[in-house]
Amino acid sequence: MSTTNQLISIKGGRRPGILLALLASVIFASSIAIFAGPDTNAPPAQVSDAKADAAKQAKKVKKKKLTGAELYQLNCNRCHAERYPTEFTPAQWKTIMIHMRVRANLPAAQAREILKYLQEDSGN
Amino acid sequence: MKIPSQIFGTLAAACMMAGVLPQRASAQVSTNDFDALKKIVEQMGDRLQKLEQTHAQDQKTHEQDQQVILQLQKQLGETQTAVTNAQQTANTVAQVQSTYPVPGASQGPMHNVTLAGDAEVQFGKTAGQHSAFELADFAPIFLYRASDDVLFEAGFDIMLNNNTDVNGNRAPGSSTSVNLSFATLDYLLNDYMTLEAGEMLLPLGTYNERNAGWLNKIPDDPLVCDDLIPGSGVGVQLRGAIPVGESGQMVTYSAYAVNGPSSGASNSIADAGALDLAGNVGDTPNWHANPSGGGRIGWFYPWKPHYDFELGLSGQTGAWSDSGNRSWSAGVVDAALHLGPNIEVKGQYIDTWVETDDIGKIDPKGWYLQAAYKLAGLGLEMPYINNFELVGRYDRENDDGLFGGGAGVTKTDRYTTGIVYYFSSTLLFEADYEWWVSHGPSPQPFNGPGAPTSFVLQLSYGF
Numbered sequence: 001m002s003t004t005n006q007l008i009s010i011k012g013g014r015r016p017g018i019l020l021a022l023l024a025s026v027i028f029a030s031s032i033a034i035f036a037g038p039d040t041n042a043p044p045a046q047v048s049d050a051k052a053d054a055a056k057q058a059k060k061v062k063k064k065k066l067t068g069a070e071l072y073q074l075n076c077n078r079c080h081a082e083r084y085p086t087e088f089t090p091a092q093w094k095t096i097m098i099h100m101r102v103r104a105n106l107p108a109a110q111a112r113e114i115l116k117y118l119q120e121d122s123g124n
Numbered sequence: 125m126k127i128p129s130q131i132f133g134t135l136a137a138a139c140m141m142a143g144v145l146p147q148r149a150s151a152q153v154s155t156n157d158f159d160a161l162k163k164i165v166e167q168m169g170d171r172l173q174k175l176e177q178t179h180a181q182d183q184k185t186h187e188q189d190q191q192v193i194l195q196l197q198k199q200l201g202e203t204q205t206a207v208t209n210a211q212q213t214a215n216t217v218a219q220v221q222s223t224y225p226v227p228g229a230s231q232g233p234m235h236n237v238t239l240a241g242d243a244e245v246q247f248g249k250t251a252g253q254h255s256a257f258e259l260a261d262f263a264p265i266f267l268y269r270a271s272d273d274v275l276f277e278a279g280f281d282i283m284l285n286n287n288t289d290v291n292g293n294r295a296p297g298s299s300t301s302v303n304l305s306f307a308t309l310d311y312l313l314n315d316y317m318t319l320e321a322g323e324m325l326l327p328l329g330t331y332n333e334r335n336a337g338w339l340n341k342i343p344d345d346p347l348v349c350d351d352l353i354p355g356s357g358v359g360v361q362l363r364g365a366i367p368v369g370e371s372g373q374m375v376t377y378s379a380y381a382v383n384g385p386s387s388g389a390s391n392s393i394a395d396a397g398a399l400d401l402a403g404n405v406g407d408t409p410n411w412h413a414n415p416s417g418g419g420r421i422g423w424f425y426p427w428k429p430h431y432d433f434e435l436g437l438s439g440q441t442g443a444w445s446d447s448g449n450r451s452w453s454a455g456v457v458d459a460a461l462h463l464g465p466n467i468e469v470k471g472q473y474i475d476t477w478v479e480t481d482d483i484g485k486i487d488p489k490g491w492y493l494q495a496a497y498k499l500a501g502l503g504l505e506m507p508y509i510n511n512f513e514l515v516g517r518y519d520r521e522n523d524d525g526l527f528g529g530g531a532g533v534t535k536t537d538r539y540t541t542g543i544v545y546y547f548s549s550t551l552l553f554e555a556d557y558e559w560w561v562s563h564g565p566s567p568q569p570f571n572g573p574g575a576p577t578s579f580v581l582q583l584s585y586g587f
Contacts, residue, residue, distance in 0.1 A: 065370050073429035074372040078462055079334050080586070081549035088238070095238040095269040098310065099277055101318070103333055105376035105422070107367040108315035 068117025071110045079104065085121035093118045234271055240587060241265040241279065244337040247581040258580075260284045261337065263305065273312035279305040306356055320361040320380075327363070327378040327420040328353045328438050329458040329472040338586030341544050342556055346492035347519040347536065347568070348474045351527075353440075353454050354401040357382030359415060376422040376436075384416025384442040385452045394445035396480040397529045399452065403444070416442025416452070430465040434458075450479040466501030470494055483530050490521035496544075513544040515556070527566035534564025550586040555579075 066074070076082070088096060093115060101111040241264040249255035265279040281303040289295040308322035325333045331349045334340075349355070359382030365374045386403030387394060418440030426432035441453035453476065460470035471493035479485050494517040500510040519538040527534055542556030559577040562568040569578075 066372055070429060071372060074426045074432065077430065077465070078432060078434070078460065080339050081546065081552075083549065091233055091236045092238045094272075095236045095267050095275065096240065098269060098273075098275040098312070099240070099265075099267050101312070102275070102310045102320060102363070105363060105365045105374075105378070107365040107374055108312070109367065110372070110374075 068113040072114050072117055075104065075106055075110065085118045086123040088122060089124065090119040090122045093122055236269045238267045239264060240267060242337045242584060242586045244582055244584045246343060248578060250578040251576065256286055258286050275310045277310065278307040281305050316366055317362055317364040320363060323356055323358050324361055325356050326354060328440060328454060329456040330436060331472060336586065338550060338552060338584040341496050341515045342517055342540055342542060343554055343580050343582040347521045347538055348472065348490040348492055351521060352474050352476050352488050352490060354385060357384060359383060372426045374424050376424065379419040381415045381417050385444040387445045393481055394447040394450040395482040395529060396478065396486060396526050399444060399478060414443050416440050430462055432462050434460045447481060453477045466498035468496045478526065483525050486524040486526055488522065488524045488526045492517060492519045511546045515542045515544060523566065528564065531565035534562065534566040536560065536562040536568045552584050554582045554584065
């Protein structure tokens with residue numbers, strides 16, 4: 001057998017291996033798609049409903065009104081380190097929040113929520 | 125009370141029988157029957173008497189009831205009168221309140237005084253100088269809440285400086301300066317607008333309003349904020365914020381009128397060296413007649429706690445000298461980015477335009493960029509390490525001849541690197557090293573001996 005033929009036979013011998021590898025890849029990918037994908041046994045309408053519900057839930061979570069604690073984290077920590085609610089009395093927090101509302105240009109509704117959060121655990 | 129008709133009937137029948145029946149018939153009634161009848165008549169009489177007594181008692185009770193009813197009616201009348209008076213009083217109060225709003229009862233007292241602020245001690249070593257405690261600073265902020273929507277606030281800066289005179293110039297000995305940083309009356313007009321009047325920190329960028337010692341991670345100010353724009357001004361301002369959606373996003377605005385920069389010269393000549401950015405109406409003649417106007421519009425976009433971006437555009441313009449109506453204007457772009465609780469990047473670009481008598485219209489400008497990283501972000505479980513924060517800042521400034529008059533342009537670069545150690549959220553220690561590269565007729569640092577490097581340690585406390 002000449003060298004060329006040997007090469008051809010080697011190449012020809014490798015072809016089934018490559019094909020097998022490709023086939024295995026397709027099967028593997030398909031199996032992942034089957035197991036990880038949505039429930040294909042469900043009727044099409046149910047699948048779309050489930051998707052819509054999930055999207056609605058995600059939107060709801062996204063649109064959920066932020067709490068005073070969350071607003072505190074968003075607004076206050078961007079300029080200074082955290083001040084603890086117990087550092088001041090409810091009356092002092094009320095005064096400080098007017099100061100911060102003006103200084104940091106906080107929306108009134110957010111300032112009220114933050115004040116509520118600080119007053120709930122404030123010092124005496 | 126009614127007397128039963130049966131009793132009357134029986135009595136009447138008995139009488140009739142006694143009168144109508146003949147003697148013979150009466151003689152025929154037995155003694156027993158007569159006694160029984162007599163007994164019945166007596167019982168009837170007793171009952172009648174009792175009934176009459178009961179009736180009299182009932183009448184008495186009725187009269188008493190009538191009196192009680194009359195009293196109740198009288199009291200009802202008095203109550204109705206009181207209610208009518210109360211309604212009239214309430215109406216009167218409501219009318220008065222609509223003219224002069226009286227704050228309603230709310231949680232806690234209506235008035236309140238609160239003390240906030242910060243204090244610093246600084247130790248420095250400048251090249252060619254002995255090291256020393258350079259300054260001690262006490263910067264109280266007095267907050268007086270007059271009502272739910274009225275606040276008066278005043279911030280002072282009381283500072284003891286070594287080797288500096290009261291004007292901040294290098295001099296032997298020490299001096300104590302007392303400055304009014306701001307003093308404003310804030311009135312919350314509504315949820316979206318606040319009126320501020322007095323000596324105000326100017327919203328030219330964000331640094332002016334957020335530069336307390338314990339907020340700034342580097343002991344000194346950015347060059348451009350110190351040299352090119354005023355920090356405060358006397359005037360009035362409208363400001364507020366409009367929330368966008370429920371995610372915390374908002375648009376903020378400020379619009380103000382202040383006296384503005386003026387000439388520090390003793391005459392009306394508007395040479396570049398005479399520009400006094402903090403002039404307002406000070407101890408030197410205020411050579412301009414019209415106030416300056418300015419404002420800022422900002423956009424704050426948080427996408428989750430500790431992750432946010434802020435962008436602002438601000439500016440101010442007005443005459444600083446009536447000599448040829450020379451104007452001073454500034455435009456500022458500020459931005460800040462937080463990527464988690466440990467990474468912060470912020471900076472400002474400032475461009476100013478100054479009309480002068482001696483060198484025409486000049487364009488001093490510059491910018492700075494500051495970045496900080498808290499080592500807590502590394503997630504190392506090592507004591508103390510998480511309390512450190514690394515800080516770096518780069519400043520660039522081109523005075524375009526402002527400081528040296530007609531002598532030429534000075535360009536300055538300053539590099540600052542340092543660390544912050546947080547003993548607590550409000551007590552922090554800062555150590556910084558900075559070096560300057562400044563070329564031109566007015567090389568910086570102005571207040572130093574021309575030394576290009578300095579080392580500063582500072583202890584800051586916010587309260």
